[in-house]
Amino acid sequence: MKLQFTKMHGLGNDFIVINAINQPASLTFLDPATIRRLADRHFGIGFDQLLIVEQAREGGDFRYRIFNADGGEVEQCGNGARCFARFVRDYNLTDKNTIRVETARGIITPTIENNGEVSVNMGVPQFEPAEIPFQAAQRMPVYPLQIGDKTIEISAVSIGNPHAVQIIPDIDLAPVTTEGPKIEAHPLFPERVNAGFMQIIDRAHIRLRVFERGTGETLACGTGACAAVVCGILRGLLDTTVQVAMHGGNLQIRWDGKDKPVWMTGPAITVFEGTIDL
């Protein structure tokens, strides 16, 4: 099968987007091994995540599926949501500015702004351990986590996908490559977890690095930015609107607190179109 794809990125967190509405056969070819092969930056196309555009099933405008570079399907991708919205508009699959997108964990609504950026209502963050999922006895603002012979302190939250967030004095010195994989695979996270390393600059600015589940460290992580900000707000360390600086660039995150959705605003860029024989 000749697969058509579009290469996109959100602050350097890069994707291929596949329109399965006009290429339904693609879904039968995209098994985990094929996704891993396509994700390879030397032998394949190269991407952090593969995003699929499908027909809606539950009253939304579209269904959005996300696969990590390791081939695993996951619940949510924030940078990908902005690219998803840009894709369906640019390919005339909709003429709406605000799009209702079905994900594995409910509906998110991206809006394409006049300046070309995309704002997304990412839904209400979940902090109950069972929701994350995280095997902790009860919900706490911070949890001790044994990593080898070291005990670190994390906050845990679901943005649809699971995140463990640490506060670090200087993320340039953070042990992302050595500690990230150990947090990702920690047995207390039965579905693994995205590991965030947050440096608080002031109440409206943080710096962030994320070792992503199923992908490794990325240049930016949209749900990771949401997770870091809501955890920082819950700990009384951040205000409701925060600029999140990551290696790939900045996102603006806003959360008005308990039971309110978290909002993310940032760019979505199309790089090239391509085809590949599967």
Ligand SMILES: N[C@H](CCC[C@H](N)C(=O)O)C(=O)O
């Ligand atoms: N690695 C994540 C999915 C992609 C999230 C990230 N790329 C974003 O922008 O939110 C997970 O396994 O939950």
